[in-house]
Amino acid sequence: MSKRIVIDPVTRIEGHAKISIFVDDAGNVADAEFHVVEFRGFEKFCEGRPFGEMPGITPRICGICPVSHLLASAKAGDAIMAVDIPPAADKLRRLMNLGQIVQSHALSFFHLSAPDFLLGWDTPQPRRNVFGLIGSNKELARAGIRLRQFGQEIIEILGGKKIHPAWAVPGGVRAPLTKDGRERIRQWMPEAFATTQAAFDVWNKTMETHRRELQIFGNFPSLFMGLVSEDGTWEHHGGRLRFTDSSGSIIADQVDPQKYFEVIGESVQSSSYLKSPYYLPLGFPDGIYRVGPLARLNVAEQMGVPRADAELKKFTKLGRGAVTSSFLYHYARLIEILAALEYIELYLDDDELLSDYLRADAGINSLRGVGASEAPRGTLFHDYTVDRNGLLQKVNLIVATGQNNLAMNRTVAQIARHYVKGDEIPEPLLNRVEHGIRCYDPCLSCSTHAAGQMPMCVRLIAPDGTVIREVTRG
Amino acid sequence: MAAKTLTIDGKPISAEEGATILQASEEAGAKIPTLCHLDGVYDVGACRLCLVEVTGVPKLLPACTTTVAEGMDVKTDSERLRRYRRMILELLFAERNHVCAVCVSNGHCELQTLAYNHGMDHVRYDYLFPKWGVDNTHPLFGMDHNRCILCTRCVRVCWHIEGAGTKNVSGRGAQARIITDLNIPWGESDSCTRCGKCVQACPTGALSHKGSTVGEMERDRGKLEFIVLAREKKQWVTAD
Numbered sequence: 001m002s003k004r005i006v007i008d009p010v011t012r013i014e015g016h017a018k019i020s021i022f023v024d025d026a027g028n029v030a031d032a033e034f035h036v037v038e039f040r041g042f043e044k045f046c047e048g049r050p051f052g053e054m055p056g057i058t059p060r061i062c063g064i065c066p067v068s069h070l071l072a073s074a075k076a077g078d079a080i081m082a083v084d085i086p087p088a089a090d091k092l093r094r095l096m097n098l099g100q101i102v103q104s105h106a107l108s109f110f111h112l113s114a115p116d117f118l119l120g121w122d123t124p125q126p127r128r129n130v131f132g133l134i135g136s137n138k139e140l141a142r143a144g145i146r147l148r149q150f151g152q153e154i155i156e157i158l159g160g161k162k163i164h165p166a167w168a169v170p171g172g173v174r175a176p177l178t179k180d181g182r183e184r185i186r187q188w189m190p191e192a193f194a195t196t197q198a199a200f201d202v203w204n205k206t207m208e209t210h211r212r213e214l215q216i217f218g219n220f221p222s223l224f225m226g227l228v229s230e231d232g233t234w235e236h237h238g239g240r241l242r243f244t245d246s247s248g249s250i251i252a253d254q255v256d257p258q259k260y261f262e263v264i265g266e267s268v269q270s271s272s273y274l275k276s277p278y279y280l281p282l283g284f285p286d287g288i289y290r291v292g293p294l295a296r297l298n299v300a301e302q303m304g305v306p307r308a309d310a311e312l313k314k315f316t317k318l319g320r321g322a323v324t325s326s327f328l329y330h331y332a333r334l335i336e337i338l339a340a341l342e343y344i345e346l347y348l349d350d351d352e353l354l355s356d357y358l359r360a361d362a363g364i365n366s367l368r369g370v371g372a373s374e375a376p377r378g379t380l381f382h383d384y385t386v387d388r389n390g391l392l393q394k395v396n397l398i399v400a401t402g403q404n405n406l407a408m409n410r411t412v413a414q415i416a417r418h419y420v421k422g423d424e425i426p427e428p429l430l431n432r433v434e435h436g437i438r439c440y441d442p443c444l445s446c447s448t449h450a451a452g453q454m455p456m457c458v459r460l461i462a463p464d465g466t467v468i469r470e471v472t473r474g
Numbered sequence: 475m476a477a478k479t480l481t482i483d484g485k486p487i488s489a490e491e492g493a494t495i496l497q498a499s500e501e502a503g504a505k506i507p508t509l510c511h512l513d514g515v516y517d518v519g520a521c522r523l524c525l526v527e528v529t530g531v532p533k534l535l536p537a538c539t540t541t542v543a544e545g546m547d548v549k550t551d552s553e554r555l556r557r558y559r560r561m562i563l564e565l566l567f568a569e570r571n572h573v574c575a576v577c578v579s580n581g582h583c584e585l586q587t588l589a590y591n592h593g594m595d596h597v598r599y600d601y602l603f604p605k606w607g608v609d610n611t612h613p614l615f616g617m618d619h620n621r622c623i624l625c626t627r628c629v630r631v632c633w634h635i636e637g638a639g640t641k642n643v644s645g646r647g648a649q650a651r652i653i654t655d656l657n658i659p660w661g662e663s664d665s666c667t668r669c670g671k672c673v674q675a676c677p678t679g680a681l682s683h684k685g686s687t688v689g690e691m692e693r694d695r696g697k698l699e700f701i702v703l704a705r706e707k708k709q710w711v712t713a714d
Contacts, residue, residue, distance in 0.1 A: 050610055056576040056688035164575070166688035174687075361685070389610035389661075390684075 019433065021416045029420050032413035043395045051080055051369075051386050052170050058382065058397070059164045064107065066164045067100035067155055068375030069382070071237060075371030076382040077170020079258060080390070082365035088355035089172035090238070095347050096158050096167070097237045097373065098340040102192070103151025104376035105293070105333040105340075108441040109199060110144025113330055116435045117206050117213070122428060140202065143195040147337070150188045154344070157181035172359035179354065186348050189341070196338050200311070203331055210327070216418050217436050218326025218411030221246035223279050223289035224298040225403070227374055230254070232301035234308075234339060236374040242299045243279060243289065248321030250299075252279075257372030260381055264398065276405045277398055288406040291378025292440065293332035298322045305346075308339035326411055326439040333376075333441075364390045375400050377441055401442040411436040480546035495537040495548055496524055504550040507559060507588055510625035511538045512675055512695065514702040515634045521625055522562050523588065526550050534558065560592045568599040569648055570606060571620040572678070579679035580689040585623060586678075602648065609654070611661030614684055615673050619651055622680040628652060628672035635701055640666040652680075674698055 022031045042061055046054065055073040059066030071093055078085055111130045119128050119136060127135070134141040152162045158177060159165025167174050207214065227235040228242045241255040241263065255263050265280040265287070279287030289295070297316075303309045315335060318328060347353055364386060371382040378400030385394040415436045419429040476491045482502035489498035494517065499506050510521040519539035526537045529547035537550070549555070566572075566585065574580050606619035624643070629652065632641040640663055644653045654660040673681045674693050682691045704710055 048607060050608060050616060050684075052685055052687050053576055053578075060575070169687045170685075174690075391608055391610055 019412055021412070021420065023420065027421060029413055029417040032409050032416055043397055046395045047392050049392055051077055051384055051390050051392055054382070054384065054392070054395075055168055055170070056166050061397075061399075063163055065100065065104055065375050065377065067096055067159075068373060068380050070165065070168050071097055072371040072373040072375075072380045072382040074168035074170055074173075075373060076369045076384045077371070078360075079369030079371060080364060080366050080384060080386055081170055081360070081362040081369075083171055083360040083362045085172045085360050086355070086357045088176065088352045089358045089360075091347060091350065091353055092158060092173050092177060092358070093168055094237045095177070095344065095353065096155055098344050098347075099151045099154025099158075101151070101236060101340045101374075101376050102337050102344075103148045103155070104441075105337050106144055106148035106151060108376070108438075109330060109333055109337075110141065110147070112441070113435070113438055114140075114144070114202070116431070116438070117210055117330075118202070121431045121435070128431075140198060143191075143198060147192055147195045150192050153188070154185055157184060169359065171361060174358070176356055176358060177353040182348055182353070185344065189345055189348075192341050193338075196334065196341060199334050199337075203334055207331070213327045214325050216414055217432075217439055218407065218414060219324055220410055220414065221324060222407055222410075223251070223282075223287065224295035224322060225279075225289045225291050226296035226299040226379060227257070227372065228253075228300055229304075233304040234296060234300035234302070236296075236340075241372070241379070244299050244322060246322045246324050248298070248319075252281075257381065258370045260370060260372065260383075260398070266398070266402075275398075275402050277403045278406065285406055288410070289403065290326070290407045291400050291403045292329060292376075293336050294323060294326065294329045295378065296374065297332045297335060303335070303339045305339050305342035307342055308335055311335045311338060326407065326436070329439045329441065336376075364388060377401060378403055401440070404440045404442065408437055408440055408442065411439065478542045478544050478546075480542050480544070480548065482548045483550055489542045491542075493542050495526055495528075495535070495540050495542060495546075498542050499526075499537060499548070499550055506537050506550050507591070508538060509584060509588065509623065509677055510627060512627045512630070512698065514699040515627070515630040515675075518626060518630070521566075521623070523559055525555060525558055527552060527555060556592065560594055563589050563592055563594050564597045564599055566623050567594070567597050568601050570602070570604060570622065576688055577621065577679040578682045578686040578688065578691040579621075582689065582692045583679060584677035604648070606651070609660050610684065611659040612663075612666070612668075612684070613661065614668055615660070615670065616682050616684050617652065617660060618680050618682070620680075621678045622652055623678055624650055624652070625677060626652075627675040627677065628681060631671040631675045631698060635698060636667060636669050636671050638665050638667050638669070641672055671698060 020033045021029055024030045042058065046057060049057065054077065055070050058069040058073045061069050074093070115128050115130060115133050119132050123132065130141060155165060156162045158175070158181070159167035223243050223245055225241060225243050227239040229235050229239045241252070241257055241260065242250060243252040243263070244250050252263055263280050264277050265284065267276045267278060267284045276284070278284045279289050281287070297312060303312050312335060315323060315331060367387070368385045373380055380400060381398040383396040384392055386392055412433055415432050416429060419426050419432065477488045478491055479486065479488050480498065481487065482499050483504050485502045487498055487502045489501065496506055496508065496511065506524045506526065509523045511517055511524065517538040519536040522536060524537040525534035527549040528535055534555070567589070572585070574583070574586050577583065580586070608619070609617040626643060629641040629643060633639050640654055642653050643650055644657055645651055654663045655665055660666065673683060674695060674697060676693070679691060
């Protein structure tokens with residue numbers, strides 16, 4: 001009989017979660033499960049609404065990546081109308097997504113994750129946050145906050161507001177980039193590049209001092225999935241799906257996102273409201289795959305812009321075949337910020353973004369439409385089925401955090417295996433498990449670092465169900 | 475026609491016999507909030523938002539359907555009226571599913587504007603969360619019953635201005651709803667001329683142009699009044 005350690009709640013995340021760590025008779029960690037215990041019901045209560053409303057409704061799923069839902073939702077609408085949107089609209093959506101990637105990655109790196117590895121795992125919580133970072137490295141913290149602001153400003157310049165802009169619509173977008181807006185973005189560029197370079201310097205030192213973390217923070221073989229263009233270049237809002245394995249071999253390529261269900265299955269666990277997608281041909285749970293920055297860099301052959309390509313070459317050398325340590329999600333995030341900045345710079349010289357031909361018009365031409373876009377955390381799918389009048393009959397959302405669910409379980413188990421011995425729940429476990437999850441930057445990392453700590457209750461449960469040890473904090 | 479003299483908010487006013495308190499109050503410069511009233515069509519006193527106090531009358535009277543009388547003393551604003559108006563707005567919000575943030579009329583909605591103006595920062599009544607559907611069968615327009623406040627503006631413009639008589643009301647109380655013809659999907663209606671006057675008349679996001687997204691429904695209600703005036707004054711009739 002095995003024992004079970006429960007970390008409950010892992011709260012002040014986007015929703016509530018708990019972690020169960022299963023311990024065998026010898027006191028060794030056998031497995032871990034990450035449960036999301038909050039039910040939000042978006043897929044259900046959107047039924048019956050006109051599909052054109054979805055870009056207004058679904059961004060409310062999250063305040064950190066509303067743009068990702070906005071774009072995936074508009075794209076699903078394009079598919080229902082069966083239209084090719086005007087080229088300017090596609091570029092403008094891409095520009096907003098790049099802004100979103102910059103702001104979200106900057107938030108993850110500077111505000112949420114850097115306090116852990118720059119201030120030290122065992123720094124007391126009142127100081128191990130972005131305010132502690134301001135205390136120890138004011139310039140870096142300030143630059144990081146401003147980099148996020150830059151991304152947010154792009155979103156605001158295009159959409160009219162930073163959070164929940166009602167800007168992308170089925171068929172295109174509602175407003176172009178203005179000349180004034182373009183100049184505002186241009187003024188930010190030198191500072192944004194400089195901050196990114198500073199972050200690379202910090203990260204290079206971190207990799208030297210954190211070799212243990214590289215080994216145990218989610219370092220295991222798995223598949224990786226992301227969008228790539230026709231020639232295998234990094235994609236973020238278009239292209240087709242590619243899966244690679246941990247040796248770096250491509251196992252599925254150029255899969256039309258409209259047919260994602262032919263390669264992705266969804267397993268529903270009774271213990272969690274988060275669904276666990278898997279690569280269908282390998283079955284559950286062998287079809288475990290990761291999405292997000294690490295996966296996108298693993299599936300892409302090149303970034304398509306020179307400076308990011310140079311970094312990608314260094315990154316690729318960190319693995320044999322694919323790069324498998326989830327601790328390197330942080331590095332991948334920085335490379336994506338750099339690539340996003342380079343692409344943004346290219347768009348600033350493209351006058352098509354000022355065009356006012358932005359919206360294609362059509363009725364209901366397909367009763368099912370899928371919108372796929374790379375959210376900062378990974379590939380996001382919105383799959384809508386409508387009736388002939390455009391009212392939603394079925395909604396399926398596959399979000400990045402869900403796709404990384406299995407990988408997060410495995411990461412928590414791997415970290416726990418190094419710290420849980422026998423009946424004891426050592427203090428270092430909590431901080432490291434917390435960071436193991438944070439590597440994936442799931443929605444649940446959002447608020448945990450911004451103020452205070454992740455409240456946790458770890459229970460060691462004996463085979464007969466009695467609690468033999470309990471550690472609570474928060 | 476004989477003129478009547480009365481006071482509105484302490485101001486002496488002269489109004490034509492048969493004029494409503496609402497019409498007379500415009501002359502007095504008093505702004506009475508309205509919702510079911512629409513320039514160009516007759517009033518029905520449905521929303522009760524224009525209630526006013528008349529000295530000597532214990533109950534509140536709707537300004538849009540109460541005609542002026544000699545010596546009448548009208549108060550259009552008081553603590554009591556503000557309390558009642560806010561209560562009416564809260565009841566309207568509680569009765570159906572009004573979600574401004576994702577509504578096609580967000581920012582251009584008369585109900586929303588009134589709620590702002592009356593400081594409605596919360597609703598004290600339990601939301602009913604009724605299950606109302608959307609009629610999206612019409613090729614041009616959509617009807618979302620969740621956002622309907624049963625002001626019947628659409629019914630009145632359809633009968634009174636367009637003369638098509640497509641829009642009607644069925645049911646009673648909270649179960650009342652706007653129907654098309656004898657309760658058939660809008661898209662199947664033979665009587666609908668697709669003129670869109672009902673969409674122009676709607677104060678909320680209940681009626682909209684199909685394909686509109688958040689905040690895109692802006693209406694030009696002046697057009698309705700223009701049509702009525704032009705018709706009454708025979709502006710479209712040439713001399714020969």
